[in-house]
């Protein structure tokens with residue numbers, strides 16, 4: 001009997017150990033160089049040398065980037081919005097941390113992120129370090145649970161669409177957001193969104209559109 005307890009206990013320890021070891025994905029970009037890293041430690045923002053030293057990284061070429069899905073934490077260090085757009089636009093990311101490692105001002109561009117739950121924004125504005133968090137929805141929210149079931153089926157069914165204004169990095173001000181729920185047609189609701197037509201082919205769905213600015 002004791003034997004089983006011991007095995008159970010060891011199994012538990014091993015489990016927590018393995019879970020504790022779970023690596024984070026860090027994508028560091030600098031101009032046109034993109035490195036995709038798997039890190040077991042937290043690396044101080046924008047310390048490219050340390051990331052190369054501490055993480056397991058590989059270089060990826062801009063034209064080989066696929067629309068990936070990130071179900072665990074994703075951190076992106078970026079210097080310009082073009083590369084950020086290539087990595088993030090219309091990508092599924094649940095937990096995202098964005099650190100600006102270049103200089104402002106950034107142009108105003110809009111990025112669509114699918115299924116975003118939590119966002120952390122780090123930047124340095126006028127010599128001041130600014131860290132801000134935003135929760136769009138919690139996976140544990142009861143009312144959201146049914147929606148989430150649909151959400152995981154396939155990409156087309158994604159109900160949460162966040163639109164991020166990249167010029168928010170230019171200001172030393174609070175991160176703001178507002179959500180519009182029960183949007184059945186993005187084209188009808190937001191005709192001036194530059195890419196609303198991308199969603200117009202899908203019918204019968206109700207979206208939650210969140211603007212982050």
Ligand SMILES: *[C@@H]1O[C@H](CO)[C@@H](O)[C@H](O)[C@H]1NC(C)=O
Nearest residue numbers: 023038039040041054055056
């Ligand atoms: C986790 O990160 C470490 C470096 O921080 C690396 O050596 C290891 O290969 C990574 N593991 C996985 C599964 O990517």
Ligand SMILES: *[C@@H]1O[C@H](CO)[C@@H](O)[C@H](O)[C@H]1NC(C)=O
Nearest residue numbers: 025036037038060065066068
């Ligand atoms: C980065 O690497 C992760 C695995 O560590 C992978 O899931 C993801 O698709 C890669 N992203 C890109 C843009 O290559």
Ligand SMILES: *[C@@H]1O[C@H](CO)[C@@H](O)[C@H](O)[C@H]1NC(C)=O
Nearest residue numbers: 085086089109110111194195
């Ligand atoms: C994201 O994609 C849309 C549609 O293709 C495009 O209009 C927009 O400029 C892109 N944004 C960025 C930052 O790349």
Ligand SMILES: *[C@@H]1O[C@H](CO)[C@@H](O)[C@H](O)[C@H]1NC(C)=O
Nearest residue numbers: 118119120130131132133134
């Ligand atoms: C933002 O969230 C991260 C991770 O959840 C946490 O470590 C950090 O302290 C938070 N920062 C602020 C300013 O709330």
Ligand SMILES: *[C@@H]1O[C@H](CO)[C@@H](O)[C@H](O)[C@H]1NC(C)=O
Nearest residue numbers: 181182183184185205206207
């Ligand atoms: C969602 O929109 C539909 C059609 O516009 C409407 O019938 C329904 O009551 C709305 N539901 C909620 C929860 O607002």
Ligand SMILES: *[C@@H]1O[C@H](CO)[C@@H](O)[C@H](O)[C@H]1NC(C)=O
Nearest residue numbers: 157184201202203204205206
């Ligand atoms: C849309 O909803 C209607 C009524 O709920 C249903 O009859 C129809 O098959 C649905 N269409 C699609 C493409 O799911």
